[in-house]
Amino acid sequence: MRPGPFTRWPRAADAALAAVLFALAVSIREGPGDALRWRAAVDVPIWALLLVAVASAALYWRRRAPAAVLAVVLAAWALLLGSDFSVVGGQALFAVYALGRYGTADRWGHVGVDAALVVLVLDGITADEPWGGVAFGVVVFVAVWDVGRRLRTRAQRAAARVRELQEREQRIVADERARIARELHDVVAHRVSLMTVQAGAAKTVASSDPEAAARAMGAVEEAGRQALDELRHLLGVLRPSAGSADTEPQPGLADLPALVARMREAGLDVDLRIDGVTRGLPARVELSAYRIVQESLTNVVKHAGPGARTDVRLTTEGRDLVVEVRDDGSGATSLPGAGHGIVGMRERAQLLGGALDVGPRPDGGFAARARLPLDGGAS
Template sequence: MLFLTTVFLTDGPGDSLLLRPITDVPVFVLVIFAVTGAVFYLRRRRPILVLGVAVAGWALLLPADPADLVGLVTMFALYSAGRYAASSRHGLAGLAAAIAVLVVDDGVRGSLWAEVSFGAVLMFVVWYVGRRLRLREEHAVETRRQQEAEARRIVAEERTHIARELHDVVAHQVSMMTVQAGAAQAVVAADPEGARQAMAAVELAGRQALDELRHLLGVLRPETERGGLGPQPGLADLPRLIAQVRAAGLDVRITDGLRTALPTRVQLSAYRIIQEALTNVLKHGGPGTRTEVHLREDGTDITIEVVDHAPPGLTRPQAAGHGIVGMRERATLLGGSLETGPRPEGGFRVVARLPLTGESA
């Protein structure tokens, strides 16, 4: 289209445009028109090259009559340089070259400086419009990329949260069910009533595990389907947890020295840490293990200490399992800390420190 325009149109009197036959166009002018028109196919991939060819063609045709129409081609090339060039530096250099050719062209034809200034301003505006469109597009792409990254981060955090909750619930309840089922199998012949009580405890733990799983799976449902979900467990639910592990065979004693009302997130983390610690005692120490749970306030923190008195010869896993990792994550997310390790006199000790306000440092 640009090629046909430059070939068949020329300036007429009073800034009008006239049609002319192709035979009136010199061969070298026709060649320049053909090159500048053909190179526009590269305006998206090589916009600076296109601008350079357009400016060079305009400069070569300064002595000829149709130079102004090559200037029109340069205007399109300036827009392409602003719109598609990755850097503005080369585009500004091309703009300066185009303005220089414009000044020379208008000087040769004796144009007024007002006309030269208007042409220079118009060239800058054309380039700037293309540049602003590119910058706006880049900003939209970057915003979309950030939104996608944020969405992926939220999904990853939610998956980690759900995985941690599932582990806490399933590991605790299934551990108690396993211990109770083993105890029932051991005493079924000698003590049928004890075996029946143990299996009743297994049934109760299974029902509670199903209730917890239903609650967690409700998190995966749409918002409109989440009605009726109960609250997350807190420190007020500790007596029920202690009763469960006592029914499983642990000798648990708890000392509660807390006086300050705690935020829900702190209560949930404290409950899950105690639950996981008692589950580990039940799993590795077995029924009959004496265990102590201490809760106290230390300045701006609360300290949760779970100590068991398992036999000194009892072996524990050398590497931290998912339970200890989950406890440490819960404490760290609140700005607290977790210490775990065997005791010299036997048994295992878990100490968690959580800020009273639940705000990470």
Template structure:
């Protein structure tokens, strides 16, 4: 049963001593009243009803219930002493038998199995001792009823303890799962941020490099060849719009409210002719060869191979020199995809091969991560005969 926060039941759960004290007081008053009413009047009743000594023993036994949650087993043993004294002096005991049942339930509900069994044995021994002191064999049906009631109280207490332990285990498991889910979420967010950073770097580095080259060309021919300058400025405008469109698609995933954003649409190997045309317009004499029948590539490999070509051509445009040429060769085989980008420029100063004074960029790291992610093999370095090359193999099998 669920307890509403702020309700009297919830308050009593947080202040158990108050509820137990009220229970002890009720038992004491009811026991004294019953002893005064029935003492010596009913057949077979003890000869003494209640006096100061008998009332004191009854109250002492009942008030122990107020501290039942702290020392239940000790109080159970202590409660049997005044009850045995009442029986030995032939006093009416009232409802003190309920005190033993309440303490037996508390031991079974709040302590381990071994101690609860000892408590049941102590209660049985006390009852047997009381029967002996009263010098009455009693009715066997009465003894059986008391035994069954005591056993039922013990079983209920154990059931409550097991249920409480099961609930605590469920709560602990839920907390562990919640912590694991939060850790997975943080890891996924970190991975997503890293992926977005790589995508943004690839987009910005490529388009800004092309726009820079186009702007430099427009500045040189602005006075002598206005038409060529106008074409260069038009290309810069188109390149800027393309860059903004791609960046909106990438950063859009960060602005989704509770929905899973997708980095779509993403370029692939089918967009290589457009990429090569853009590089030609920027001044790099680039050529593209595609060998073999182009299969349907996995989306991750498709994007990774495209970004590799884009980064390599951008590097050639920026660092190979004004008269450099670049070649892109894509070979589709049954089990793997081969991508080879090379140029005949001076090279050696870009992100791929940095000199001592160059600051490390993200291009080399991003390409190595992309290729390694799909189990590929990457080679980056000087080209035989001059220039620079990037060669990658992507396996197409699991």
């Protein structure tokens, strides 16, 4: 539904409302038999004209200060009681509505409505109006205020829903960015570390063993190609398309031997053993275990050196999958992965309801031990 002028142009609409109510109050009077008659503006005393003008002009600020506007209108109306120019009931009606619609505290709303009803009853008494007409006026004033109050409550609830949706979208975006950053780190750090090691090895043996250098550079090329493929896959999340045909599954436990083989090609002495781990684990558990092993091996290459001996063990203890990666390297002097690596592994474990312990071993090297619930943290 297209919004009306009071919504599209609120300031102009309120100014027009004030002008129209002022013109009607000044130019229309009540004749015999409740008939309406036109009245010339020169027939209205200056003092009454000023009071009507003040009560009408106050409506321009009815959205910003509804309580103050109602007070001004009621004060002008009270000063006009008992005269032939007590004609600001319309202004009071709009002010009461504004108090319900734009007021911020229901306590002042009740006070304002009560004050308006008092002035309305006094106006009926001084004008010798029948009590039936006064009662009808009371019902109209209360109903108008209640309509305004209900519209305000509905608008507040709608605004709260919009804020809730925006906050939820922001949380989703933040979670997705963190996931993508974690995946990018896992992929890029692992592949680039392999490329760095292979390139260094090629440089070392380039003059004495050209064939070995060529094999190392071939491994660098292959690692770079795989890194680009995985980057394209991840960046596709940021550029979703309906025609995407990429259905390659996420890596799992079955892909660990290939990961270990690549690390061995990089010169790392890795021993992999999987004991008592059954097939058919939740995909999120297998992905997290794979990424934890991948990040741990990457840290070994970066911090302990390619010559370090590394043991990778996956076992089950009770209802947990235990992933342990230990190396005997001595090249690192602090915890590896001071950036996203350790944080990412810990987040993966905690998201499944597990835990991660990383630290130096008493006899040298480092160890990473993760406990992942076999059910993937399902309740």
